[in-house]
Amino acid sequence: MHAIAFTQNVLSGRWKYFILWYLKDTTRRYSDIKHFLEGISQGSLTNQLRELEQDGVIKRKVYPTVPPKVEYSLTEKGLKLLPVLEMMKAFGKEYIEETEVAEFQK
Amino acid sequence: MHAIAFTQNVLSGRWKYFILWYLKDTTRRYSDIKHFLEGISQGSLTNQLRELEQDGVIKRKVYPTVPPKVEYSLTEKGLKLLPVLEMMKAFGKEYIEETEVAEFQK
Protein backbone atom coordinates (compact mmCIF):
# COMPACT_ATOMS: atom_id res chain seq x y z
CA MET A 1 0.00 0.00 0.00
CA HIS A 2 2.95 2.28 0.53
CA ALA A 3 3.65 1.67 -3.12
CA ILE A 4 1.21 4.45 -3.88
CA ALA A 5 3.23 6.78 -1.68
CA PHE A 6 6.34 6.18 -3.76
CA THR A 7 4.56 6.99 -6.98
CA GLN A 8 3.00 10.04 -5.41
CA ASN A 9 6.45 11.13 -4.33
CA VAL A 10 7.91 10.77 -7.81
CA LEU A 11 5.07 12.84 -9.21
CA SER A 12 4.94 15.42 -6.43
CA GLY A 13 5.33 18.90 -7.80
CA ARG A 14 3.22 21.18 -9.83
CA TRP A 15 4.79 20.47 -13.21
CA LYS A 16 6.05 16.93 -13.25
CA TYR A 17 2.97 15.41 -14.81
CA PHE A 18 3.22 17.80 -17.71
CA ILE A 19 6.92 17.36 -18.17
CA LEU A 20 6.50 13.60 -18.39
CA TRP A 21 3.54 13.95 -20.69
CA TYR A 22 5.49 16.26 -22.96
CA LEU A 23 8.34 13.76 -23.14
CA LYS A 24 5.86 10.98 -23.78
CA ASP A 25 6.99 10.06 -27.24
CA THR A 26 10.06 12.03 -28.03
CA THR A 27 13.18 13.76 -26.78
CA ARG A 28 12.90 17.45 -25.95
CA ARG A 29 15.32 20.27 -25.35
CA TYR A 30 15.33 22.36 -22.20
CA SER A 31 14.06 25.41 -24.02
CA ASP A 32 11.26 23.42 -25.64
CA ILE A 33 10.04 22.23 -22.27
CA LYS A 34 10.24 25.73 -20.87
CA HIS A 35 8.21 27.06 -23.75
CA PHE A 36 5.66 24.27 -23.46
CA LEU A 37 5.11 24.92 -19.77
CA GLU A 38 4.30 28.57 -20.11
CA GLY A 39 4.57 30.27 -16.77
CA ILE A 40 7.24 28.12 -15.18
CA SER A 41 10.38 29.84 -13.96
CA GLN A 42 13.84 28.63 -14.80
CA GLY A 43 14.55 27.78 -11.19
CA SER A 44 11.45 25.66 -10.85
CA LEU A 45 11.99 23.90 -14.14
CA THR A 46 15.56 23.00 -13.28
CA ASN A 47 14.46 21.73 -9.88
CA GLN A 48 11.74 19.53 -11.24
CA LEU A 49 13.98 18.13 -13.95
CA ARG A 50 16.67 17.32 -11.41
CA GLU A 51 14.24 15.53 -9.16
CA LEU A 52 12.80 13.51 -12.00
CA GLU A 53 16.31 12.61 -13.05
CA GLN A 54 17.26 11.52 -9.53
CA ASP A 55 14.16 9.38 -9.36
CA GLY A 56 15.33 7.72 -12.54
CA VAL A 57 12.33 8.49 -14.71
CA ILE A 58 14.02 10.85 -17.15
CA LYS A 59 17.53 11.04 -18.51
CA ARG A 60 19.59 14.05 -19.37
CA LYS A 61 21.99 14.27 -22.29
CA VAL A 62 24.36 17.20 -22.61
CA TYR A 63 25.97 18.15 -25.91
CA PRO A 64 29.24 19.96 -25.20
CA THR A 65 28.67 22.63 -27.81
CA VAL A 66 28.47 26.39 -27.81
CA PRO A 67 25.78 27.35 -27.19
CA PRO A 68 24.98 24.38 -24.95
CA LYS A 69 22.31 21.90 -25.87
CA VAL A 70 20.62 19.60 -23.37
CA GLU A 71 18.05 16.99 -24.19
CA TYR A 72 15.66 15.19 -21.91
CA SER A 73 13.84 11.93 -22.50
CA LEU A 74 12.05 9.23 -20.57
CA THR A 75 13.95 6.26 -19.20
CA GLU A 76 12.59 2.71 -19.11
CA LYS A 77 11.19 3.47 -15.70
CA GLY A 78 9.69 6.69 -16.96
CA LEU A 79 7.89 4.83 -19.72
CA LYS A 80 6.25 2.70 -17.07
CA LEU A 81 4.66 5.84 -15.66
CA LEU A 82 2.75 6.56 -18.85
CA PRO A 83 -0.16 4.26 -18.01
CA VAL A 84 -0.68 6.30 -14.87
CA LEU A 85 -0.79 9.51 -16.85
CA GLU A 86 -3.15 8.01 -19.38
CA MET A 87 -5.54 6.89 -16.67
CA MET A 88 -5.42 10.37 -15.19
CA LYS A 89 -6.19 11.88 -18.53
CA ALA A 90 -9.09 9.51 -19.09
CA PHE A 91 -10.58 10.34 -15.72
CA GLY A 92 -10.00 14.03 -16.24
CA LYS A 93 -11.91 14.02 -19.49
CA GLU A 94 -14.99 12.53 -17.91
CA TYR A 95 -14.59 14.73 -14.90
CA ILE A 96 -14.55 17.89 -16.97
CA GLU A 97 -17.63 16.87 -18.89
CA GLU A 98 -19.60 16.07 -15.76
CA THR A 99 -18.51 19.29 -14.14
CA GLU A 100 -19.57 21.32 -17.14
CA VAL A 101 -22.94 19.63 -17.20
CA ALA A 102 -23.36 20.38 -13.52
CA GLU A 103 -22.47 24.02 -14.08
CA PHE A 104 -24.90 24.18 -16.97
CA GLN A 105 -27.75 22.81 -14.89
CA LYS A 106 -27.45 25.45 -12.22
CA MET B 1 -4.23 17.54 -22.19
CA HIS B 2 -5.54 19.78 -19.42
CA ALA B 3 -7.51 16.74 -18.40
CA ILE B 4 -4.49 15.60 -16.45
CA ALA B 5 -4.52 18.89 -14.58
CA PHE B 6 -8.07 18.28 -13.40
CA THR B 7 -7.22 14.85 -12.08
CA GLN B 8 -4.12 16.21 -10.43
CA ASN B 9 -6.25 18.84 -8.79
CA VAL B 10 -8.72 16.35 -7.40
CA LEU B 11 -5.87 14.33 -5.95
CA SER B 12 -3.78 17.25 -4.74
CA GLY B 13 -3.09 16.93 -1.07
CA ARG B 14 -0.93 14.77 1.05
CA TRP B 15 -3.57 12.28 2.12
CA LYS B 16 -6.18 12.03 -0.61
CA TYR B 17 -4.67 9.04 -2.34
CA PHE B 18 -4.76 7.08 0.88
CA ILE B 19 -8.24 8.14 1.84
CA LEU B 20 -9.54 6.99 -1.53
CA TRP B 21 -7.58 3.78 -1.34
CA TYR B 22 -8.96 3.10 2.11
CA LEU B 23 -12.49 3.62 0.87
CA LYS B 24 -11.78 1.42 -2.11
CA ASP B 25 -14.18 -1.36 -1.33
CA THR B 26 -16.19 -0.33 1.66
CA THR B 27 -17.72 2.46 3.69
CA ARG B 28 -15.67 3.84 6.57
CA ARG B 29 -16.32 5.97 9.60
CA TYR B 30 -14.48 9.18 10.29
CA SER B 31 -12.67 7.67 13.27
CA ASP B 32 -11.61 4.66 11.20
CA ILE B 33 -10.05 6.87 8.56
CA LYS B 34 -8.29 8.91 11.19
CA HIS B 35 -6.88 5.80 12.77
CA PHE B 36 -5.82 4.39 9.41
CA LEU B 37 -3.95 7.56 8.48
CA GLU B 38 -1.83 7.67 11.58
CA GLY B 39 -0.31 11.09 11.96
CA ILE B 40 -2.99 13.16 10.30
CA SER B 41 -4.52 15.96 12.34
CA GLN B 42 -8.25 16.39 12.69
CA GLY B 43 -8.17 19.69 10.89
CA SER B 44 -6.36 18.26 7.91
CA LEU B 45 -8.54 15.21 7.70
CA THR B 46 -11.70 17.28 7.74
CA ASN B 47 -10.27 19.55 5.07
CA GLN B 48 -9.29 16.75 2.77
CA LEU B 49 -12.64 15.01 3.20
CA ARG B 50 -14.48 18.22 2.42
CA GLU B 51 -12.48 18.80 -0.73
CA LEU B 52 -13.00 15.27 -1.93
CA GLU B 53 -16.69 15.66 -1.25
CA GLN B 54 -16.88 18.92 -3.17
CA ASP B 55 -15.11 17.32 -6.08
CA GLY B 56 -17.79 14.67 -6.03
CA VAL B 57 -15.58 11.64 -5.53
CA ILE B 58 -16.74 10.70 -2.04
CA LYS B 59 -20.08 11.02 -0.29
CA ARG B 60 -20.79 11.73 3.34
CA LYS B 61 -23.62 10.20 5.30
CA VAL B 62 -24.49 11.53 8.73
CA TYR B 63 -26.47 9.51 11.25
CA PRO B 64 -28.25 11.90 13.61
CA THR B 65 -27.38 9.98 16.73
CA VAL B 66 -25.60 10.80 19.95
CA PRO B 67 -22.72 10.44 19.72
CA PRO B 68 -22.67 11.36 16.03
CA LYS B 69 -21.72 8.84 13.40
CA VAL B 70 -20.50 9.80 9.96
CA GLU B 71 -19.68 7.44 7.15
CA TYR B 72 -17.74 8.09 3.99
CA SER B 73 -17.76 6.12 0.77
CA LEU B 74 -16.81 6.51 -2.87
CA THR B 75 -19.27 7.91 -5.37
CA GLU B 76 -19.63 6.69 -8.94
CA LYS B 77 -17.08 9.25 -9.94
CA GLY B 78 -14.79 8.17 -7.13
CA LEU B 79 -14.90 4.59 -8.34
CA LYS B 80 -13.61 5.78 -11.68
CA LEU B 81 -10.50 7.01 -9.92
CA LEU B 82 -9.53 3.55 -8.76
CA PRO B 83 -7.79 2.56 -11.99
CA VAL B 84 -5.50 5.53 -11.48
CA LEU B 85 -4.65 4.41 -7.97
CA GLU B 86 -4.06 0.86 -9.12
CA MET B 87 -1.69 2.01 -11.83
CA MET B 88 0.15 4.07 -9.26
CA LYS B 89 0.41 1.12 -6.97
CA ALA B 90 1.71 -1.11 -9.74
CA PHE B 91 4.36 1.40 -10.69
CA GLY B 92 5.28 1.97 -7.07
CA LYS B 93 5.89 -1.72 -6.50
CA GLU B 94 8.35 -1.97 -9.34
CA TYR B 95 9.88 1.32 -8.35
CA ILE B 96 10.55 0.15 -4.82
CA GLU B 97 12.13 -3.06 -6.00
CA GLU B 98 14.43 -1.30 -8.44
CA THR B 99 15.38 1.24 -5.83
CA GLU B 100 16.22 -1.43 -3.32
CA VAL B 101 18.34 -3.30 -5.85
CA ALA B 102 20.17 -0.08 -6.62
CA GLU B 103 20.80 0.54 -2.92
CA PHE B 104 22.01 -3.01 -2.53
CA GLN B 105 24.49 -2.69 -5.38
CA LYS B 106 26.19 0.32 -3.87
Added chain:
DNA sequence: CTGGATCCTAGGAGATACTG
Protein backbone atom coordinates in the same frame (compact mmCIF):
# COMPACT_ATOMS: atom_id res chain seq x y z
C1' DC C 1 -17.64 11.15 18.08
C1' DT C 2 -17.13 14.43 14.58
C1' DG C 3 -15.77 18.38 13.43
C1' DG C 4 -15.46 24.05 13.41
C1' DA C 5 -12.33 28.06 14.14
C1' DT C 6 -7.68 30.00 14.88
C1' DC C 7 -3.16 30.53 14.68
C1' DC C 8 1.33 29.27 12.97
C1' DT C 9 5.08 27.18 10.47
C1' DA C 10 7.84 24.81 6.70
C1' DG C 11 8.87 24.27 2.29
C1' DG C 12 7.59 24.53 -2.56
C1' DA C 13 7.32 27.70 -6.20
C1' DG C 14 8.13 32.32 -8.53
C1' DA C 15 11.08 36.57 -9.55
C1' DT C 16 15.34 38.35 -10.45
C1' DA C 17 20.11 38.73 -11.42
C1' DC C 18 24.20 36.54 -12.92
C1' DT C 19 27.37 33.01 -15.77
C1' DG C 20 30.14 29.32 -18.63
Added chain:
DNA sequence: CAGTATCTCCTAGGATCCAG
Protein backbone atom coordinates in the same frame (compact mmCIF):
# COMPACT_ATOMS: atom_id res chain seq x y z
C1' DC D 1 21.22 28.05 -24.23
C1' DA D 2 20.91 26.18 -20.00
C1' DG D 3 21.51 26.70 -16.17
C1' DT D 4 23.07 28.59 -10.77
C1' DA D 5 22.19 31.57 -6.53
C1' DT D 6 19.19 34.34 -3.59
C1' DC D 7 15.33 36.23 -2.10
C1' DT D 8 10.52 36.52 -1.20
C1' DC D 9 5.88 34.77 -0.99
C1' DC D 10 2.11 31.84 -0.48
C1' DT D 11 -0.53 28.30 1.16
C1' DA D 12 -1.18 23.38 2.52
C1' DG D 13 -1.00 21.21 6.54
C1' DG D 14 -0.26 20.74 11.73
C1' DA D 15 -1.41 22.23 16.65
C1' DT D 16 -4.61 23.64 19.69
C1' DC D 17 -8.87 24.88 21.71
C1' DC D 18 -13.79 24.73 21.58
C1' DA D 19 -18.75 22.65 20.60
C1' DG D 20 -23.17 20.05 19.33
